Amino acid sequence: MRLKGEISHWREEEEEEEEEEKRESEVNILAFPQQQKVVVGYALTLKKKRSFLQPKFERLARNKGILLVAIDLNRPLSDQGPFDIILHKLLGKEWCEIIEDYGKNHPEVTVLDPPDAIRHLHNRQSMLKDVADLDLSDCHGRVGVPRQLFVMKDPLSIPDEVTKAGLCLPLVAKPLVVDGSAKSHQLFLAYDQLSLSKLEPPLVLQEFVNHGGVLFKIYIIGDAIKVVRRFSLPNVSKCNLAKDAGVFRFPRVSSSASSADDADLDPGIAELPPRPLLEKLARELRRRMGLRLFNIDMIREYGSRDVFYVIDINYFPGYGKMPDYEHIFTDFLLGFEQNKFKKRSATQLVEVNIHCT
Template identity: 25%
Template sequence: MGAVGGVLLDESVLLSDDGSGNPRLKPGAEILLRRLRYSNLRVGFCHHEDLSAVKAIFLQNTARIYSFSCISLDVPDAKFSFNQLLLDWGIAGDSCLYVTSKTHDAFTHEMQNEGWLTVCVGVDSGSVMNKEFLFINKLEELLITVCSLNKKAMQKSVVIIGYVMKPSREEDFAKRGALPIYPTQNGLIFVPLTFEIPLVSQLQDVDAVLHKATDEIVCFDPHISTHFSHGISFSKGMQELERFIQDHPECYMIDPLNNIYPLLDRYNIQQLLLGLQELNMKDRCRLRAPHFLKIDNFHEHTLRDQLSEANLSFPIIVKPQIACGVGDAHSMALVFKFEDFKEICVPLPAILQEYVDHGSLIFKFYVLGNNVFHAVKKSMPNASFLKSSSEKAGSKPIIFDSLKSLPVATDDQSSVGRLQGDMQSLDVDLVKSAANWLKTKLDLTIFGFDVVIQEDTGDHVIVDLNYLPSFKEVPDTDAIPAFWTAIKSAYEARKTN
């Protein structure tokens, strides 16, 4: 049998009703369909002629939403329908799964006779004795079942990468085709791990785990220790995953939690970025970190002196020291005068950071293993525009969430000519040298950082660092193969070590 290339889902595993006779998807079905949509598998629905018209229409409409096939079956025409489906899918040589909860259905046996493997959902395996059946308890187990079958079919030449990330981030990656269940050209299979069912059963065939652990932080206490890792509490699922990795060293985490902890702390990030001066050369624009100051209290009587010593002048961005993972990690303020500190409620401890006039343009760099890509985005306007906005609002500080309400420049605050000039002034080679330097310092597989170019000096200032960012802004089609290569190389490196 070849790798599984197609999945046909019977209506019996997809549909239920709301108690009033109206059809709806069963629990777990919507998430499964969303993941199958970007899996690189061929997917179809099927139903028999005796299905009610209301349910048949609902099933057909659902298939259309996800760009799946939908066929109607009766036993005399079953063979023709299924053969036509294979022709439409164009996956000759691959295996196909028929997923159902009807083990005694005549069509089930017809499919088996044609070489399809039947997966039974929620069926007592003791009632059926047939090697052509596989049994799973829940629909959520289907994807790991497909991955396990593909690994066996390809004689373990593939590497299964389980991944943990929040749905919105997963969809960003999946839409780009970055998380296929059908093997990539370099032999990777990606499967989502869910905390809704025991992890041990999901991880039996998983070789490595790709994670966005910050999505699983439930709380953070900055006062426990100067080391942020000691104050972080992860979800029960993430704790279970961490214990599994510790007990099963043959399963690798990409990347280890210890490697990502520095990026949770904006103070650590700023201190790390101070080392960028090592890369500066004569007769070239300067690469640097922004000026900054860590504070524990906005009312310290020496704060004015500390600002002066840190080379900070207004306006100043105020950011929480915790960089991600908790709800208020992105709650920030832009203050224009010393008295503004009394009016803000940014969580403490906090980082006071230099605001760099950068022509409303930010360069987002993505490091995928040994490859570096970048995208250009509109950003906050220069300080003069922001100050004008503040004065119109009663000379108050500007409070914002950097993920939801970032004050991005409007068209009248940034001219096309200036934006084009800023793009031309980007020294890509210099920033790539910074990417390689950061990769060595951090020992991370995939990370990103933001660069702004100071208008009056041309300095390239790195203002942010983050782990496993979505690179949906990168139009380059080479980014996806580079992502896969980075994952495969990290797996092989950790396996060797």
């Protein structure tokens, strides 16, 4: 069966690379000791494969007994494997239906992550609702989302809607839909109300919160949490608002080139969020969203020590930019097999006890 629609447009670009991966997988399966093998089937975009499946990661996975196998999108998924884990990041209704059906028919296989849960992060309105509903006041800090407004259509109405909502300038504008495209990550800063009508709905408008030009990127891999600092947008003063006008586009502020971990920063800006706060935030979001692979973009309100805002959540982010991701991710994958082994051992022990009695 050949996949159509959103998936099939990758075929021409990826076909040669996938043929090579398939040949390598067949050789690896034969060479791999049967008792060590944890088979991880992956279905990733070409961009994600290049950033995530780095040579160091692949070597470490192989040494730990993890076999990475490319899923052939031109063949039925049920004819491939067997897999212990499926790791995926593809868009499109057809792929979601395929992976959902596979999960129902193969409950013994761990799917990272369920398509229904991933869809939750494809819309910035639903994405941040879980954060807004949280109460983390007992964890050495407060976490919320900036005041925001969702605009679905009619850009000419935006200035009036902003006035009615009582939002204060400047405003950060982001596309409402997050579909993995470059456009979905475009970021604009609007300094004056009249220029808001130049924006293109559907979008979300967030009040800009001064945060000292530093963003905390919090990577979640199962129970593991890793935080890195990234340079972000500088503070905006009243003087800026008085002299600046228009809508300005900014590049993505969380790229690897903008690392702030080694910069000489004011300790009040650079101090990482409290660990208990991050652990509870990650735990609650894992539970509410049903996801195990995501990252949180968080800022600290400038001039405070314990007031934080979540401004974005991303599924299966660029882990290749995360320090030591190779060890954390491979241990995460092995953890699923270890848990299965424990459950099997517990079941066998119960059966032996029943038999003995």
